[in-house]
Amino acid sequence: MPQTSSRTTVSRRSLLRALGGTAALGALAGCGVPAAYVRPGDRSVSDESASDHRLTWANWPLYIDTDDKNPNRRPTLDAFEKRTGIRVEYVEEINDNDEFFGKISPALMNHQSTGRDLIVISDWxxxxxxxxxWVQQMDRAHQPNVAKYLDPLLRTPAFDKGRRFTVPWQSGITGIAYNRKKLGREIRAVKDLWANDLKGRVTLLSGLD
Known part of the structure; x- marks a missing residue:
């Protein structure tokens, strides 16, 4: 992938396109909002100068690999920064879809920058x-790994035909996590969570998925 000289001014959209050269990085940006706010067309914030070659990425906690010996190091991000020359500010600030929507939607409604270039949220x-x-269309010509490796089942969701605006970061199902040694038995069904000895010891995620 060609790297941009530090003396060259590039747009944030150009930086986002540069992400396509690495399969490990995926962009997920994207009802309850009054119809008065909705108008046809691209309502995302206009491109801004990004001559400092920085990219801010908001994600959920524990959603990216870390070094076994140093949890503060993220090998995937380190490799991306070395390859592209783009510095990534990685922020684990998303704990709930609706909460995060409430945090950034006022800026987006007013065509203002949220201070984030990439966000990872659930499909809905x-x-x-x-x-x-509120999201910018991606140029798949600059994202060869997305075009080549994206699972066919995820290529054209109903909300984003042809995956023009989003890229899956992770896909799967929600599981049940517990310590079998401490519990002393296996949990095999949801009904097992209602056992008397688990009262007050079970917690659930707030998201739909």
Missing amino acids: MCARFVRLG
Whole structure:
């Protein structure tokens, strides 16, 4: 991938396109919002100068690999920065889809920057962002790994035909996590969570998925 000289001014959209050269990085940006806010077309913030070659990425906690010996190091991000020359500010600030929507939607409603270039949210929340026109269309010509390796089942969701605005970061199902040694038995069904000895010891995520 060609690297941009530090003396060259590039747009944030150009930086986002540069992400396509690495399969490990995926962009997920994207109802409850009054219809008065919704108008056709791209309502995302205009491109800004990014001559400092920085990219801010908001994600959920524990959603990226860390070094076994140093949890503060993230090998995937280190490799990306070395390859592209783009410095990534990685922020684990998303704990709930609706909470995060409430945090950044006022700026987006007013065509103002949120201070974030990439966000990772669940598909149903992505659908809201796409409908509102708050995400920028990606150039797949600059994302060869997405075009080549994306699972066919994930290529054209109903909310984003042709995956023009979003890229899956992770896909799967929600599981049940517990310490079998401490519990002394296996949990095999949801009904097992209602056992008397687990009262007050079970917690659930707030998201739909």
